[in-house]
Amino acid sequence: DGGITQSPKYLFRKEGQNVTLSCEQNLNHDAMYWYRQDPGQGLRLIYYSQIVNDFQKGDIAEGYSVSREKKESFPLTVTSAQKNPTAFYLCASSPQPGPLLAKNIQYFGAGTRLSVL
């Protein structure tokens, strides 16, 4: 089955701790994205990557870091600098950025719910 796998489903962070959320896709998509969703709010972009070994900050990158060493993997680290990390984190991918409609469609994983202990 092709898709996007996020793990773990639930994650708890202690104060001062860094935690890493996993995102793996087997859709052969070039672009990958990380979003944060808070209750009653839409999706806010944290980081995105259009190609391996390259990524850009989104609207709320502070306190987060990413890497893109492989096409199929885009892990997100929530650092201790992120003072309010409790949220639902969603990873998405798309074929590649570009002017065609199909390239604008993003496909999402099931999400990771992060809470602070």
Add this chain to the structure above:
Amino acid sequence: QKEVEQDPGPLSVPEGAIVSLNCTYSNSAFQYFMWYRQYSRKGPELLMYTYSSGNKEDGRFTAQVDKSSKYISLFIRDSQPSDSATYLCAMSPRGSSNTGKLIFGQGTTLQVKP
């Protein structure tokens, strides 16, 4: 002002009703429009997508884009309890300003009561 505005609801309707969900936007460069459905504690799934203006129909769902008014709609006919979810609109611009980033609305929570 947000680039995309969507009434968060909640919207509660009886089973069988016609539902209208709407988003307004301010950026006239937006060309690609999508509707995602998100069940509680799940990731969003693509429901409908359209390019530029016009209507698109898929079963009980119709997506409508009015670029002159900067307004998009999703209509659900014969609504079912299984349609109860949060509906997110998303859009992106045309041309060189397109980086693949989507701009999302806040999402509207819909409840269809049996």
